[in-house]
Amino acid sequence: MRSPVLPLxxxxxxxxxxxxxxxxxxxxxxxxxxxxxxxxxxAACLGSGARADRTAWRVPxxxxxxxxxxxxxxxTTYVRHQPVTVVNLAQRPDREPTPAxxxxxxxxxxxxxxxSPALAELLHxxxxxQLADRFPEVKSYxxxxxxxxxxxxxxxxxxxxxxxxxxxxxxxxxxxWYDEGQTARAGITGFSGSKPSMFTGSDxxxxxxxxxxxxxxxxxxxxxxxxxxxxxxxxxxxALRLAGATPRQILAMTAAxxxxxxxxxxLAGALAYVALLPALARIPYGVGSWxxxxxxxxxxxxxxxxxxxxxxxxxxxxxxxxxxATSPLGVAQQADPRRTxxxxxxxxxxxxxxxxxTAQDHMTNRQMIVLLVLFYAAFWLFGPWVVDRLGRIAGRFxxxxxxxxAARRLTDDPRGAWRTVSGLVLAGFVAGFFSVSRLDIxxxxxxxxxxxxxxxxADARHTAAETRTLLDRAGVKATVSTVGEDDFEDSVLLGDxxxxxxxxxxxxxxxxxxxxxxxxxxxxxxxxxxxVSASDDTVTDRIATVSTATLILSFLVATASAxxxxxxxxxxxxxxYGLLRLSGTPLRVLDRAxxxxxxxxxxxxxxxxxxxxxxxxxxxxxxxxxxxxxxGAFQLAVCVTIGALAILAAIGGSRPLLRRVTANPxxxxx
Amino acid sequence: xxxxxAGHGLVKKYGSTTALAGVDVEVxxxxxLAIMGPSGSGKSTLLHTLAGIIRPDxxxxxxxxxxxxxxxxxxxxxxxxxxxxxxxxFGQLLPELPAEENVALPLMxxxxxxxxxxxxxxxxxxxxxxxGLEGRRPGQLSGGQAQRVAIARALVIEPDVVFADEPTGxxxxxxxxxxVRLLTSVTRExxxxxxxxxxxxxxxxxxxRVLQVRDGRISSHHQYTVA
Ligand SMILES: Nc1ncnc2c1ncn2[C@@H]1O[C@H](COP(=O)(O)OP(=O)(O)OP(=O)(O)O)[C@@H](O)[C@H]1O
Ligand SMILES: [Mg+2]
Numbered sequence: 001m002r003s004p005v006l007p008l009x010x011x012x013x014x015x016x017x018x019x020x021x022x023x024x025x026x027x028x029x030x031x032x033x034x035x036x037x038x039x040x041x042x043a044a045c046l047g048s049g050a051r052a053d054r055t056a057w058r059v060p061x062x063x064x065x066x067x068x069x070x071x072x073x074x075x076t077t078y079v080r081h082q083p084v085t086v087v088n089l090a091q092r093p094d095r096e097p098t099p100a101x102x103x104x105x106x107x108x109x110x111x112x113x114x115x116s117p118a119l120a121e122l123l124h125x126x127x128x129x130q131l132a133d134r135f136p137e138v139k140s141y142x143x144x145x146x147x148x149x150x151x152x153x154x155x156x157x158x159x160x161x162x163x164x165x166x167x168x169x170x171x172x173x174x175x176x177w178y179d180e181g182q183t184a185r186a187g188i189t190g191f192s193g194s195k196p197s198m199f200t201g202s203d204x205x206x207x208x209x210x211x212x213x214x215x216x217x218x219x220x221x222x223x224x225x226x227x228x229x230x231x232x233x234x235x236x237x238x239a240l241r242l243a244g245a246t247p248r249q250i251l252a253m254t255a256a257x258x259x260x261x262x263x264x265x266x267l268a269g270a271l272a273y274v275a276l277l278p279a280l281a282r283i284p285y286g287v288g289s290w291x292x293x294x295x296x297x298x299x300x301x302x303x304x305x306x307x308x309x310x311x312x313x314x315x316x317x318x319x320x321x322x323x324x325a326t327s328p329l330g331v332a333q334q335a336d337p338r339r340t341x342x343x344x345x346x347x348x349x350x351x352x353x354x355x356x357x358t359a360q361d362h363m364t365n366r367q368m369i370v371l372l373v374l375f376y377a378a379f380w381l382f383g384p385w386v387v388d389r390l391g392r393i394a395g396r397f398x399x400x401x402x403x404x405x406a407a408r409r410l411t412d413d414p415r416g417a418w419r420t421v422s423g424l425v426l427a428g429f430v431a432g433f434f435s436v437s438r439l440d441i442x443x444x445x446x447x448x449x450x451x452x453x454x455x456x457x458a459d460a461r462h463t464a465a466e467t468r469t470l471l472d473r474a475g476v477k478a479t480v481s482t483v484g485e486d487d488f489e490d491s492v493l494l495g496d497x498x499x500x501x502x503x504x505x506x507x508x509x510x511x512x513x514x515x516x517x518x519x520x521x522x523x524x525x526x527x528x529x530x531x532v533s534a535s536d537d538t539v540t541d542r543i544a545t546v547s548t549a550t551l552i553l554s555f556l557v558a559t560a561s562a563x564x565x566x567x568x569x570x571x572x573x574x575x576x577y578g579l580l581r582l583s584g585t586p587l588r589v590l591d592r593a594x595x596x597x598x599x600x601x602x603x604x605x606x607x608x609x610x611x612x613x614x615x616x617x618x619x620x621x622x623x624x625x626x627x628x629x630x631x632g633a634f635q636l637a638v639c640v641t642i643g644a645l646a647i648l649a650a651i652g653g654s655r656p657l658l659r660r661v662t663a664n665p666x667x668x669x670x
Numbered sequence: 671x672x673x674x675x676a677g678h679g680l681v682k683k684y685g686s687t688t689a690l691a692g693v694d695v696e697v698x699x700x701x702x703l704a705i706m707g708p709s710g711s712g713k714s715t716l717l718h719t720l721a722g723i724i725r726p727d728x729x730x731x732x733x734x735x736x737x738x739x740x741x742x743x744x745x746x747x748x749x750x751x752x753x754x755x756x757x758x759x760f761g762q763l764l765p766e767l768p769a770e771e772n773v774a775l776p777l778m779x780x781x782x783x784x785x786x787x788x789x790x791x792x793x794x795x796x797x798x799x800x801x802g803l804e805g806r807r808p809g810q811l812s813g814g815q816a817q818r819v820a821i822a823r824a825l826v827i828e829p830d831v832v833f834a835d836e837p838t839g840x841x842x843x844x845x846x847x848x849x850v851r852l853l854t855s856v857t858r859e860x861x862x863x864x865x866x867x868x869x870x871x872x873x874x875x876x877x878x879r880v881l882q883v884r885d886g887r888i889s890s891h892h893q894y895t896v897a
Contacts, residue, residue, distance in 0.1 A: 398784070401775060401778045404784070405766075405767070408764075408767050409766050411766070576761055576764055579756070579758050580762070582718075582721075583750060583751065583762070584751030584776075585751065585779060586751075586779070
């Protein structure tokens with residue numbers, strides 16, 4: 001005999017009216033948001049890995065000199081503070097031909113210059129004396145195709161050189177620490193390099209940080225969605241039980257419906273992700289926007305996310321129903337709220353201590369994820385404890401009924417209240433930390449300097465004279481001096497010997513000076529502050545982007561969960577709310593209590609951890625002698641304020657629901 | 671004794687259903703009135719109309735001679751809060767509040783300082799046989815105890831009228847008798863009137879008078895001679 005569960009579920013689902021439809025739509029939208037956010041973060045992780053791989057050809061993998069067929073010298077120059085990767089290539093005359101680099105149809109001949117579309121556009125837009133004159137003069141530029149680029153916005157040039165050209169000589173190899181990741185030279189036989197460029201190398205790890213931070217809020221959201229459905233179904237199912245359905249059948253029906261709603265929502269989220277791929281690809285991260293294909297996660301990931309969200313929703317709905325099933329008079333009738341114990345605080349402190357002791361600068365992805373998960377777990381222990389204490393304190397001092405109701409709710413179900421705010425609390429900490437800390441530690445910056453490296457004192461004096469002439473001819477106002485070891489503090493070269501031009505004027509003047517001085521660099525581009533601080537700036541920039549994005553997405557997700565939870569709570573307690581309203585309790589009081597029960601822990605916990613993050617970053621900065629990033633702090637403040645208001649609005653969104661479910665006395669009263 | 675609450679010619683229709691078809695009721699001070707009748711006969715509708723929860727389509731409701739059926743929503747709500755007490759079948763106590771705070775809540779809503787409100791609430795526990803249960807939450811109380819807490823909450827504001835809709839509907843026979851005995855006696859001592867809907871003739875027998883309702887009309891009116 002066929003099980004009646006599925007047809008019956010379908011029948012009930014169809015006949016449950018407009019309100020049932022609304023709550024299912026709400027749950028499905030939550031599933032959609034969850035799936036969408038997760039897919040976007042996975043796409044960012046996979047995509048930034050894929051695109052880092054596409055830059056690996058630029059970093060030469062050295063082969064023994066005897067077998068090398070060509071020399072590759074990659075370096076970086078800056079225009080308008082943006083990096084331009086320049087790959088110089090020279091075929092050795094007596095060797096086998098070297099294969100074409102990615103994005104080019106053939107190995108470049110001497111004198112040929114290939115540029116990425118974004119660089120072509122820039123060459124066209126800027127005066128030649130600010131950019132084009134840094135490269136060999138050509139009639140027309142070739143194009144570096146997408147296969148050789150990480151992003152359509154990347155600025156890349158590939159230049160064919162003669163074997164004896166200074167640009168591919170030993171002196172172009174770059175030996176200073178600031179050359180690391182930006183300048184390298186080696187003999188090659190092809191472009192099988194395995195090390196991604198510095199500008200994309202940290203992208204994936206940072207994106208992963210964001211993804212991991214968002215997992216928990218998304219799980220909470222899906223669970224809240226499952227719960228909403230259960231609250232709605234409870235009444236019907238109680239009737240069904242009276243009509244003789246077994247608890248097992250009822251669970252099966254709940255599971256079937258939740259799975260249906262979850263799968264529909266998650267699929268919609270997945271479709272939205274696919275449909276929005278081109279738009280998502282335009283969101284810049286690191287080196288720029290994306291090629292759409294880079295953000296496609298593939299069918300297995302897509303299926304995994306849809307399945308995961310569906311399962312979460314279903315499990316949440318079923319566990320919720322189990323609670324209802326065991327206490328016929330309502331969910332909230334648990335006899336004694338389980339106390340949260342002090343041990344949570346101790347474990348929390350221990351875990352945080354361990355994290356701070358073991359966290360280092362250069363961690364593998366796995367180490368980072370382990371620490372992050374530990375961090376989460378620590379907060380997961382700690383959060384309910386704080387909520388419980390908060391409830392007790394507020395309960396002791398509450399004078400207004402609304403505050404008292406909220407306080408008692410917090411103590412009654414600290415885990416529930418914690419769940420609603422958890423995503424924000426952790427995102428707040430991370431964002432607070434990263435948006436305020438600058439991470440560039442210690443050295444004085446010289447944004448006005450353009451410098452040329454020299455071999456020694458005599459060379460330096462000679463080069464200085466040449467520099468003056470060149471700058472004069474280019475119409476750049478600058479004071480030129482030679483620098484050496486003693487000038488560690490005052491020179492952008494940090495103690496290396498060379499010539500420094502202190503340029504007056506904005507980025508145009510710096511770019512003009514850089515272009516003019518390319519001629520004296522012996523195959524190397526002049527060095528500016530952008531070049532020297534590139535590796536710090538890259539990491540800082542990526543972390544700032546990801547933490548802002550994570551914070552915004554966390555708020556989005558947390559807002560949705562807070563709204564759903566508030567709605568589910570109203571449905572769960574429609575009887576007691578309805579009866580209170582009949583007895584003349586103003587809805588206003590109930591409403592205030594509902595808002596307070598989320599806002600209290602939100603302010604204390606999210607506010608507290610954000611402040612903790614800011615304070616931690618501030619201490620770190622002070623120790624390192626760097627200043628606090630005040631624009632970051634401002635951004636954070638704006639973000640937190642808007643997010644908190646959004647959450648308030650989301651809770652307020654269930655006010656009409658409260659009004660409606662308590663409106664009909666005959667339904668509530670018996 | 672003066673009339674506290676009166677309904678004259680009350681009519682209530684839901685679409686084609688006539689829940690009340692012209693009902694006249696009067697309740698005097700310390701009077702207790704039981705409303706009985708088959709399911710769907712209009713008992714709850716009558717109680718809700720008298721209590722200012724639903725508005726009649728015809729007729730008037732008077733509280734100490736003043737019309738209340740034409741008051742605005744907020745005024746009605748305040749009236750219910752200050753002058754009426756309510757006891758329902760079950761599920762009217764907030765599960766996370768201890769019993770004493772559930773009882774104190776109506777006082778706090780009226781602006782009584784919390785400590786004072788809780789103190790006044792506690793005074794009701796002994797007379798209702800609830801000694802020592804002040805700190806228990808509703809989930810930790812038996813059905814009969816929970817109903818007695820609900821009675822305390824209805825009486826704590828010293829109302830003019832207590833309305834009870836099937837207050838013993840979820841209780842067994844013995845508990846039921848105990849609860850209704852307390853409800854009627856304590857309400858009377860307090861000087862309030864009682865209007866109670868019930869299916870149970872034994873429960874109704876504790877009241878001074880019994881109204882039988884059928885199809886939205888009063889079909890019989892029985893006065894016990896006990897009191
Ligand atoms: N909100 C409503 N909408 C439509 N019809 C209603 C509504 N409330 C009550 N009724 C109808 O009015 C009539 C009287 O209902 P009421 O609830 O007063 O009955 P009752 O005597 O309390 O029944 P019970 O003993 O089952 O509680 C019934 O036919 C009922 O179906
Ligand atoms: Mg009824």
